[in-house]
């Protein structure tokens with residue numbers, strides 16, 4: 001905790017100003033830690049803190065209770081300064097049971113605060129968590145470097161709700177609200193937003209709403225009235241750029257980015273999707289926007305999902321499909337069809353740990369080469385990646401622009417970390433959104449009134465022709481087509497021409513994308529850290545800290561990966577060394593080395609977890625020292 | 626819903642539906658007849674050409690799309706139904722026709738086939754069943770009879786074939802018909818019925834593969850045999866077949882029984898009267914395929930086996946959207962961008 005100032009408040013606890021705080025809510029999958037974390041986050045956001053969150057939960061809906069495998073964590077880093085990552089280490093750890101403590105203690109700062117529910121430290125829980133018989137970390141002295149608060153949250157909640165008329169199960173479920181109330185007190189935050197939330201969520205079950213609110217307030221009062229807590233922390237509002245803000249997750253930003261593109265182009269949005277972690281929330285969110293010209297289609301499988309989107313695009317809608325790695329694998333043949341047809345299509349891959357089912361709820365950036373090359377035959381496609389939760393909005397909007405203006409499938413890469421993570425976002429107004437040009441062919445475009453469905457413009461883009469347009473009946477398909485006419489052709493030279501035309505068309509997208517600029521640091525120098533996707537926050541923080549320490553290091557972050565921005569080679573050439581950190585074993589690294597023939601250095605992490613700032617700083621310093 | 630052609634427009638002819646592409650099926654292929662019957666019937670349907678879309682997968686049958694002067698997409702193996710779903714949702718006004726073979730529809734595309742039946746988009750699914758893989762040069766298919774000797778089964782296949790009628794009924798199809806390439810009049814009639822039905826119309830068309838499975842269905846069309854092997858269903862008419870229309874089928878409980886009209890003392894009117902809206906009976910008719918009943922070999926049924934009026938997917942979806950708009954209105958994009966909870970930094 002970065003602390004500055006002491007003063008006394010109403011209760012006997014002293015109130016300390018902190019610049020930024022990292023809290024980890026950790027408990028069993030059934031303890032409601034995600035909801036608790038999100039409620040805390042929403043309040044911090046509404047009070048003007050900058051923040052970043054990291055929900056970190058197991059793949060199983062109900063993993064074995066009480067075990068380390070079943071621990072579900074929600075991390076929030078909030079501050080009065082700009083925050084780009086959920087934080088390397090926690091200031092406060094809420095551990096609802098012994099397994100949670102075991103899993104998360106290693107990343108609690110020395111001297112940090114632990115709030116435990118001792119009901120989760122009985123013999124059974126300790127055994128399940130894998131502590132040896134007779135060992136309880138709460139009383140064996142192993143936590144003496146920390147400030148430990150041992151509360152029987154379960155009992156306290158039961159006591160406060162004893163006359164609520166609810167069953168034991170429901171009462172126990174409210175214990176997370178007790179903890180949340182206590183945390184609100186500790187950080188001097190209002191309970192108002194959560195009370196509104198509870199009333200909305202349990203509108204139809206007023207007795208449950210009342211119990212949750214009572215538990216929440218009991219938690220607050222417990223902090224205020226007992227003498228156990230001697231310190232409270234105040235994190236003032238951050239001085240972010242002026243404007244209106246909201247808190248947003250990557251998946252939600254992706255969903256509304258698609259709605260925005262649909263609305264700005266007046267094209268109906270068609271989402272073909274099959275449920276898959278961690279992409280399903282985009283399907284859920286878009287399903288709520290049906291009144292905004294959005295049609296969501298939960299297909300029978302991943303293949304039908306993308307094929308439905310292809311049919312929709314062919315018919316003049318903005319066709320989109322959302323998935324994660326295993327689903328991408330199933331979609332590849334259809335992506336090849338869309339490439340061959342040359343129709344707009346946005347393919348959203350929210351990456352997770354692979355191969356195969358891999359780590360469904362954990363993050364990774366390991367689908368980049370799949371996005372680039374997974375189709376059979378020569379079938380290059382534009383690839384674009386979002387760098388933060390809110391950046392998903394702008395990036396998916398850009399994916400729609402490229403798809404529509406260049407008549408091509410586009411792969412948009414997000415990942416579990418930014419998809420579920422959230423941050424404050426200075427959202428745009430519709431009037432400021434960039435224009436996307438849409439045109440449909442309505443008249444024959446060839447000599448003597450003939451139709452040439454594959455006649456191209458300067459950017460090698462063919463026209464979009466909707467079924468239903470009088471006089472323009474024609475057939476398209478997956479077979480190789482004759483240049484311009486689109487008729488089936490097996491001619492050898494024609495196939496070569498078409499292969500090159502399809503590739504050049506993708507290359508020409510570079511003419512419409514802005515030159516890359518340096519994000520932090522100078523335009524030239526000793527070391528450039530080149531990143532893509534969700535590593536942005538950690539790289540930015542690490543690079544800025546190193547610059548602060550006097551090191552010659554810069555940061556460039558890519559949104560467009562295929563094609564690369566035109567000036568990328570020039571930018572890279574101005575640095576002695578290029579370091580590429582990725583949550584894979586070096587995929588962008590391969591692309592950069594192959595294209596620019598430079599001896600770039602890779603840094604790899606494949607643990608299902610995002611980079612910490614420290615990991616990146618260590619590597620930067622190792623290179624520069 | 627298809628739109629009626631402008632009355633003032635000159636009526637289209639079969640030729641108007643032929644594309645400029647050279648038709649490239651093998652000589653003697655049953656696909657030629659199907660193409661001809663489709664092109665013959667289409668002018669009568671009164672749909673403007675630009676409102677017709679053919680979607681096909683892969684296989685000999687799938688080339689059909691290239692030969693129709695309508696909109697069309699020759700897509701990838703098995704996926705026509707999925708692509709067509711997106712087409713129909715995007716523009717319910719289009720008249721959508723799917724063309725598949727037995728491998729395309731029931732093997733690689735089996736999942737999409739069953740879900741299409743269930744979802745009930747208003748479109749027509751023509752499956753050219755030749756009980757063989759033609760384009761890949763003669764492997765047994767999911768409709769080949771057990772024991773089929775083909776390229777990949779030199780000692781005979783060991784598995785049971787699908788009965789497409791039962792498959793479709795089991796998947797909640799709202800229209801199931803069977804016809805064949807060698808009976809042009811019947812084929813035309815089935816195409817018209819399929820078009821008239823609002824919902825997914827599944828038409829199984831027995832089609833001769835002259836090269837790899839020649840004559841598989843000839844017994845249903847050859848003069849000498851067809852009376853005994855085939856039965857042509859008509860709504861409200863008794864189930865009669867046989868050389869001199871002297872055999873009938875009646876139900877003994879739920880068991881079909883073949884009756885000799887000459888000797889049994891029963892007349893045609895005592896026979897089972899076909900009711901194409903009766904699902905229980907449709908299941909029984911569907912199962913004639915397997916000769917699963919005692920009492921001899923049942924004739925193969927042709928005609929509309931089952932039809933049912935039920936809401937289409939696209940109507941369900943678009944009506945729901947209209948209702949939502951009427952009830953809630955359409956949110957402004959700015960409201961969607963801001964969400965419900967915002968704060969201002971001054």
Ligand code: SF4
Nearest residue numbers: 651654685759834835
């Ligand atoms: S292989 Fe058989 S089905 Fe295919 S075109 Fe030739 S005859 Fe027709």
